[in-house]
Amino acid sequence: MMMRTLLLLPLLFCLHLSAWAHKASDSYLVVQATGTTVTVQWDIAVRDIDFALGLDQDGSGDITWGELRTRQADMAAWALSRLELTRGGGVCPLQVQQLQVDEHTDGAFAVLQIAGTCPGAAGPLGLQYRLLFDLDGLHRGLLRATVDGGTHTAVLSPTSGALQFGADGISRLAQFKQYLFEGVWHIWIGFDHILFLLALLLPAVLARTSPQGQWRGAERFGLAWKEVLWVVTSFTVAHSITLSLAALGLVSLPSRLVESAIALSVVLAAANNVWPVVEGRRWVVAFCFGLIHGFGFASVLAELGLPTDALALSLLGFNLGVETGQLAIVAVFLPVAFALRHTAFYRKGVFVGGSLLTMLVAALWLVERVFDLKLFTGAGG
Amino acid sequence: MLATRLGAALVLGACTMAAHAAPRTPVQDSEVIERLQLRPGDATARELSALRAAVASQPNNPEPAVALAQRYFALAAERGDPRYVGYADALVNRFATQMNAPLLMVRGMVRQYRHGFAEALADFEAALKLDADLAGAHAWRAAIYLVQANYGAAAQECTALQRLQRPVLHGGCAGLTQAYTGQLGAAYKTLQLALASAQDEDQRLWLHTRLGEVAGWQGQTNLAEQHYRQALALGVDDGYLLAAWTDFLLDAGRPEQVIQQLAQWESNDGLLLRLAEAETLLKLPAAAAHTQTLADRFAAAKLRGDTTHQAEKARFYLRLRKDAKEALRLANENYAVQKEPRDARIVLESALADRNPAAAAAVLEWLRTSGFEGTVLRALAQQLQPQQTSTAGGGK
Numbered sequence: 117m118m119m120r121t122l123l124l125l126p127l128l129f130c131l132h133l134s135a136w137a138h139k140a141s142d143s144y145l146v147v148q149a150t151g152t153t154v155t156v157q158w159d160i161a162v163r164d165i166d167f168a169l170g171l172d173q174d175g176s177g178d179i180t181w182g183e184l185r186t187r188q189a190d191m192a193a194w195a196l197s198r199l200e201l202t203r204g205g206g207v208c209p210l211q212v213q214q215l216q217v218d219e220h221t222d223g224a225f226a227v228l229q230i231a232g233t234c235p236g237a238a239g240p241l242g243l244q245y246r247l248l249f250d251l252d253g254l255h256r257g258l259l260r261a262t263v264d265g266g267t268h269t270a271v272l273s274p275t276s277g278a279l280q281f282g283a284d285g286i287s288r289l290a291q292f293k294q295y296l297f298e299g300v301w302h303i304w305i306g307f308d309h310i311l312f313l314l315a316l317l318l319p320a321v322l323a324r325t326s327p328q329g330q331w332r333g334a335e336r337f338g339l340a341w342k343e344v345l346w347v348v349t350s351f352t353v354a355h356s357i358t359l360s361l362a363a364l365g366l367v368s369l370p371s372r373l374v375e376s377a378i379a380l381s382v383v384l385a386a387a388n389n390v391w392p393v394v395e396g397r398r399w400v401v402a403f404c405f406g407l408i409h410g411f412g413f414a415s416v417l418a419e420l421g422l423p424t425d426a427l428a429l430s431l432l433g434f435n436l437g438v439e440t441g442q443l444a445i446v447a448v449f450l451p452v453a454f455a456l457r458h459t460a461f462y463r464k465g466v467f468v469g470g471s472l473l474t475m476l477v478a479a480l481w482l483v484e485r486v487f488d489l490k491l492f493t494g495a496g497g
Numbered sequence: 498m499l500a501t502r503l504g505a506a507l508v509l510g511a512c513t514m515a516a517h518a519a520p521r522t523p524v525q526d527s528e529v530i531e532r533l534q535l536r537p538g539d540a541t542a543r544e545l546s547a548l549r550a551a552v553a554s555q556p557n558n559p560e561p562a563v564a565l566a567q568r569y570f571a572l573a574a575e576r577g578d579p580r581y582v583g584y585a586d587a588l589v590n591r592f593a594t595q596m597n598a599p600l601l602m603v604r605g606m607v608r609q610y611r612h613g614f615a616e617a618l619a620d621f622e623a624a625l626k627l628d629a630d631l632a633g634a635h636a637w638r639a640a641i642y643l644v645q646a647n648y649g650a651a652a653q654e655c656t657a658l659q660r661l662q663r664p665v666l667h668g669g670c671a672g673l674t675q676a677y678t679g680q681l682g683a684a685y686k687t688l689q690l691a692l693a694s695a696q697d698e699d700q701r702l703w704l705h706t707r708l709g710e711v712a713g714w715q716g717q718t719n720l721a722e723q724h725y726r727q728a729l730a731l732g733v734d735d736g737y738l739l740a741a742w743t744d745f746l747l748d749a750g751r752p753e754q755v756i757q758q759l760a761q762w763e764s765n766d767g768l769l770l771r772l773a774e775a776e777t778l779l780k781l782p783a784a785a786a787h788t789q790t791l792a793d794r795f796a797a798a799k800l801r802g803d804t805t806h807q808a809e810k811a812r813f814y815l816r817l818r819k820d821a822k823e824a825l826r827l828a829n830e831n832y833a834v835q836k837e838p839r840d841a842r843i844v845l846e847s848a849l850a851d852r853n854p855a856a857a858a859a860v861l862e863w864l865r866t867s868g869f870e871g872t873v874l875r876a877l878a879q880q881l882q883p884q885q886t887s888t889a890g891g892g893k
């Protein structure tokens with residue numbers, strides 16, 4: 117009795133500092149579930165593994181990569197017995213594929229790269245976590261789970277029990293927003309789509325008196341605006357059609373063919389500015405090639421993974437996002453182009469020069485994509 | 498100068514990268530991945546392994562579990578490492594259905610550590626029901642009441658310690674209660690009496706630390722330094738002592754000594770804060786890297802929903818990030834939970850820097866009702882008064 121109380125004394129009235137210093141134990145869990153496939157990246161502190169399993173074989177106080185690596189099987193068995201994922205009515209058996217290391221704010225971590233297959237592709241992902249809770253009551257699992265494109269985060273504690281993550285877990289609005297954002301983002305980083313659109317828009321502020329006459333600036337903003345509206349709308353309608361068909365799995369084309377056709381569309385659209393073949397009805401060109409671009413967007417969407425239960429909403433969000441991104445480009449391009457339309461700089465430099473440059477870049481993409489080469493980087497799509 | 502800045506930026510970059518590096522596969526088996534805090538041969542490690550062996554041999558006996566849990570808890574305070582608190586918690590949880598007084602004591606300690614003050618008080622209460630002579634439970638309750646500025650309740654616990662004839666615990670308890678309620682002179686004498694009956698190094702270290710603080714509050718810097726030096730001379734690692742001593746040095750305008758003292762304590766975040774403050778005052782390149790490390794650790798704590806370090810975070814924003822508004826918000830958030838002089842001080846300093854005296858109302862009220870005599874706090878409150886009147890006079 118005496119001993120015990122004396123032991124306590126130095127701690128008394130020191131609530132403050134002892135309340136926070138170093139860091140309590142955390143593991144970092146990144147779970148991705150798409151259909152029946154799950155992957156997990158699990159970062160567990162080397163100190164914690166040592167506490168649970170004893171890693172320091174030579175008693176040196178240092179944990180080497182060799183000491184960690186040779187215990188991979190033990191670590192995998194220990195960790196996987198404390199994590200359970202379920203989907204589609206049963207447990208998803210997990211396997212550690214690879215062991216790596218990483219650093220977090222409080223030291224070295226073992227990184228377990230885990231993969232598994234669930235019995236079913238639909239429904240929420242169930243998760244039960246109990247790493248270290250038997251040894252460390254302050255341990256927490258910091259989870260980021262992406263289930264069919266919807267992302268959730270949670271702090272896993274001894275009292276959090278079994279959790280469920282599905283499309284129900286996040287609001288439809290949040291999901292819609294996420295896909296809207298992805299759509300905007302994709303048009304911004306998709307240089308081939310932007311170049312195609314610009315190639316079609318460059319002549320919108322110009323007009324010719326006769327079929328073989330000189331280009332000159334359009335008379336009224338209204339005319340230029342109408343032309344742009346037609347082009348952008350028909351492009352959107354066209355790519356929405358094929359994007360939806362592809363996303364719903366009704367039509368599927370080989371990606372190399374699609375990517376090559378997109379590059380070709382940019383070449384042709386730019387060439388048409390320098391050596392006009394189609395005039396006046398550029399919206400028809402936008403529509404026809406828009407069908408091809410739609411397949412390109414579909415491959416992005418496939419990578420993101422579409423939630424099965426909110427398919428239409430996500431698709432709509434993505435399409436509207438693409439449209440918003442396009443309108444942002446138009447909103448910047450049109451006033452500038454209209455202001456400059458009477459200048460030689462625009463007609464020769466931007467219109468002819470820009471079209472030639474676009475043609476050259478797109479031609480290189482075309483060669484790359486047709487022959488599967490890597491000539492230069494930066495090709496979008 | 499430019500080279501120094503560049504160096505700092507590079508160090509900073511390297512630290513940030515280390516914190517967010519991508520997983521990698523080492524090439525050499527001999528590469529050291531992690532250095533354990535306890536070397537297998539050292540005395541603490543041997544002590545822990547003996548205690549663990551005792552637990553393993555009698556898994557259903559709470560006695561060795563309590564002994565190990567208490568050792569873990571003491572280690573957490575020595576080294577400032579919360580993992581040991583988690584270990585103690587897990588050990589106690591094994592007996593959740595058959596709690597006895599010592600187990601309740603440990604659980605209460607763990608709960609107060611997480612700032613679950615109400616739950617902790619309930620555990621100490623339950624422990625005292627099982628064992629009315631449990632001095633430790635009274636002492637812990639007093640500690641919580643002092644943090645909550647409930648001085649009447651704290652005084653009752655001190656009386657209980659006196660009745661149980663625990664002069665050192667009673668002296669510590671009564672001395673601090675006096676200190677917080679406007680009797681610094683009496684507090685100093687009470688703590689000195691307790692020191693006279695102290696029986697071991699741990700007690701002496703603790704009492705010298707608290708005497709140093711009381712003398713510091715009184716503005717007796719030489720006396721304060723003597724006590725801190727006597728505590729340090731005992732040669733025992735103690736995070737609380739180092740924090741109090743380096744705060745004293747910072748107040749005295751001696752940041753060089755803070756850097757010497759804390760060079761090996763970067764892993765303790767409370768002490769890293771003091772180190773970074775000293776480096777910032779001296780405009781050393783290491784300040785940027787240490788400030789970034791602290792920011793990373795605060796972010797990591799936030800991820801796990803940990804809000805037990807708002808006082809340090811407020812100080813970080815005020816003194817390192819120069820963001821008075823955020824500092825004031827955090828300081829008040831902390832003050833809602835903890836109301837000791839240092840909690841009050843960061844509220845006053847932040848309110849002063851943010852020119853927002855109204856936000857310090859709760860602390861000014863505490864200063865008035867408790868009668869706390871700390872010279873620095875009194876001066877800060879004085880500085881806030883003209884701001885208060887000018888704001889009021891401004892017809893805002």
